[in-house]
Amino acid sequence: MAHTIGIVNLKGGVGKTTTAVNLAAYLSDAGNRTLLIDCDPQGSATAMIGVPKRKPAWSLFDALDGRIRLKDAVAPAWTPMLDAIPVRPDFNRTEFEDAPEFFQKHILSDGLNEIKDGYDYIVLDTPPSVGYISINALAASDSLLIPVQCEYLAYASLVRLLKYIRHMKGTAHPGMKLLGVLLTMHDGLQPISGKIIKNIREHLKDLVFDVIIPRSIDLCESSSYGIPVLFKSPDSPGAVSYKRLADEVIGRIATSRFYGI
Amino acid sequence: MTKIANPDIISTAKQELIDRIKQAIDIQGVRRILEFQHNMEIGENIEVSGGDVMVYNNQLVYRMDFEVLFSLSVLFDNEGNYIPSEDTPDENIEELGREAEDIIQKM
Ligand SMILES: Nc1ncnc2c1ncn2[C@@H]1O[C@H](COP(=O)(O)OP(=O)(O)OP(=O)(O)O)[C@@H](O)[C@H]1O
Numbered sequence A: 001m002a003h004t005i006g007i008v009n010l011k012g013g014v015g016k017t018t019t020a021v022n023l024a025a026y027l028s029d030a031g032n033r034t035l036l037i038d039c040d041p042q043g044s045a046t047a048m049i050g051v052p053k054r055k056p057a058w059s060l061f062d063a064l065d066g067r068i069r070l071k072d073a074v075a076p077a078w079t080p081m082l083d084a085i086p087v088r089p090d091f092n093r094t095e096f097e098d099a100p101e102f103f104q105k106h107i108l109s110d111g112l113n114e115i116k117d118g119y120d121y122i123v124l125d126t127p128p129s130v131g132y133i134s135i136n137a138l139a140a141s142d143s144l145l146i147p148v149q150c151e152y153l154a155y156a157s158l159v160r161l162l163k164y165i166r167h168m169k170g171t172a173h174p175g176m177k178l179l180g181v182l183l184t185m186h187d188g189l190q191p192i193s194g195k196i197i198k199n200i201r202e203h204l205k206d207l208v209f210d211v212i213i214p215r216s217i218d219l220c221e222s223s224s225y226g227i228p229v230l231f232k233s234p235d236s237p238g239a240v241s242y243k244r245l246a247d248e249v250i251g252r253i254a255t256s257r258f259y260g261i
Numbered sequence B: 001m002t003k004i005a006n007p008d009i010i011s012t013a014k015q016e017l018i019d020r021i022k023q024a025i026d027i028q029g030v031r032r033i034l035e036f037q038h039n040m041e042i043g044e045n046i047e048v049s050g051g052d053v054m055v056y057n058n059q060l061v062y063r064m065d066f067e068v069l070f071s072l073s074v075l076f077d078n079e080g081n082y083i084p085s086e087d088t089p090d091e092n093i094e095e096l097g098r099e100a101e102d103i104i105q106k107m
């Protein structure tokens, strides 16, 4: 049965989508049946998963509001081992985002229970906000992977996120576990990057993944091409680092190395 | 091999073409692209250093090389010890670290 990894951070632009898409690509490349779900109405992951450009037949929203079963929203993505549930920007349904916290927060996890058997890993790309969809994504995740830029403000918002997760764990989702913190967009030329890395490792220890994602033009470019970096420049430093992340993720899940339990 | 054209003339023509293209380049536009690509400020100190005609994605393209002049500095004290440049105060970072660790431990 699949392990569901929620890629979360309330801060925007920290590399959630880049991580979700490339992690899913490398998990599937390693021979695992993988499902990537775009839970962000911006649809950035949808633009990178190889679901035909024409309007996808179904969107995650159609499943969340009960029009179809979640499994009917699954579409084939880049490779036979990789499926995806796309999202279509739907501004008529923004009222969803404002729905009270207690309202139907388990729709996604209930839907996933029906399809989990068909996969080894499910990866959720989530929006940079607290709302109906992100609460559903948190509730559906077996563990959380938190990308954090090697910057001061990003570190500060990691602390806020951890408080939020602690709150959710206390109220809505007691079983919530942390898979790890991933340092992203590392720029060796910025002294602050090095300081943050040193400090975060000192305090969060093994929670931090060994691999650090460098700031890399190839990652930026592959998203503009709408493909995972694996299919564009597999030897680039950005690609190699996401491959290493996939290996670490597989290792942690196989040995149940989680935090916050 | 049978020569059917004068190589000197071909080579000169190619060089002339490159030189003409050099003059047609919007150097400020190039500067902006390079600044974005490399995530750094280049300023006015940019010069064309060479160029070539090549095939890329099945079409004939021109490659132009640029040289950029940088002035960089480092600080060191009388003992010759390197002084890292001022950025975020260490105690601010440390405070975040302690707070994060505390949350994780209590979770
Ligand atoms: N390691 C990297 N090196 C260079 N560019 C990167 C890297 N990671 C992400 N980017 C670029 O940074 C931008 C933001 O990344 P991304 O979309 O993954 O962040 P996000 O957290 O999903 O943002 P949002 O909160 O808006 O959903 C994108 O243009 C992406 O291509």
Ligand SMILES: [Mg+2]
Residues within 6 Å of the ligand: A016, A017, A018, A040, A044, A045, A125, A126
């Ligand atoms: Mg995103």
